[in-house]
Amino acid sequence: MSLIYLLHKPYRVLTQFTDRDQGRQTLADFIDVPDVYAAGRLDYDSEGLLLLTSDGALSHQIAHPKKKQPKTYWVQVEGAPDEQAIAALRAGVELKDGMTRPAQVRLIDPPALPERQPPVRFRASIPTHWLEIIISEGRNRQVRRMTAHVGLPTLRLVRAAIGPWKLDGLAPGEWRSEEGEMPVPPRQARPPARGRNAGGGSGERKNGRPSSSRPPSHKKGRKS
Structure with a gap:
């Protein structure tokens, strides 16, 4: 350990x-x-x-x-995400270095975070919203490029989790x-049971x- x-x-x-x-x-x-x-x-x-x-x-x-450890991000974007933009992020978008893998994406309430220093610069005429985006790859500035691709520039990006942490x-x-x-890895977290006594080990997380x-x-x- x-x-x-x-x-x-x-x-x-x-x-x-x-x-x-x-x-x-x-x-x-x-x-x-x-x-x-x-x-x-x-x-x-x-x-x-x-x-x-x-x-x-x-x-x-x-x-x-x-x-493929999943990474969870809270993303403040400029603009109002619609269903089409969210669906595109979920399915994968075409970036210069290829298609992104499907992601988990949902609108969330503003998370309980301290104000950033220096603060985020807002445009008074344009609303902002928060997305939770979970990806299992790590390209350079990937989340920012994904949101920009669907017309939602990232204003603030906070990583909330890596795998179980x-x-x-x-x-x-x-x-x-x-x-x-x-x-x-998530796909290996629950291996199929084998035999009559499978799954009864004491070392399971x-x-x-x-x-x-x-x-x-x-x-x-x-x-x-």
């Missing part, structure tokens, strides 16, 4: 520990655990859940596109640690979440 660290990456923070050229904020400004690295990436101008670990096999299982309870810049096991032998620790990410 390896430790995994869940960080709420703030807006305009690099998903790396150094920035020699421009002096921008990096992960080192928020988490001081040695010898860990990000399992996957999150754009500089996006916010939300980032996973870090020192376990290379676990990092690969989380981040590699072929493992969720952003719940973390403010921007905060992190917590958990004991994590290898996530199971419940609700698809990794087990933990101790309560998660919460720490403020910003240095005083």
Whole structure:
């Protein structure tokens, strides 16, 4: 069992520990655990859940596109999504690097998030709405390109979950640690039963979440 660290990456923070050229904020400004690295990436101008670990096999299982770990995003878009736009996102849209896989997409109420710093710039004459988009691939700036393709520019993008790990309870810049096991791809989560006594093993995970032998620790990410 390896430790995994869940960080709420703030807006305009690099998903790396150094920035020699421009002096921008990096992960080192928020988490001081040695010898860990990000399992996957999150754009500089996006916010939300980032996973870090020192376990290379676990990092690969989380981040590699072929493992198909679902990633949940809360997306504030400019405009009013209609059924046609939502249906297109669900079915897959044609981007410059090919068709996207089908996604789970639904309208949601504005999530309980702190105001972004600096705040989102709105145009008073154009309404905004929030979508929840769940994808199982990770192309460069994919969600932003998907919403732009259907005429809904993204104003704010927050990653809420990666597989079984969720952003719940973390403010921007905060992190917590958990004991994590290898996530199971969704299509393999419930293998078919074989034989009369199949399915009765004691090592089965419940609700698809990794087990933990101790309560998660919460720490403020910003240095005083």
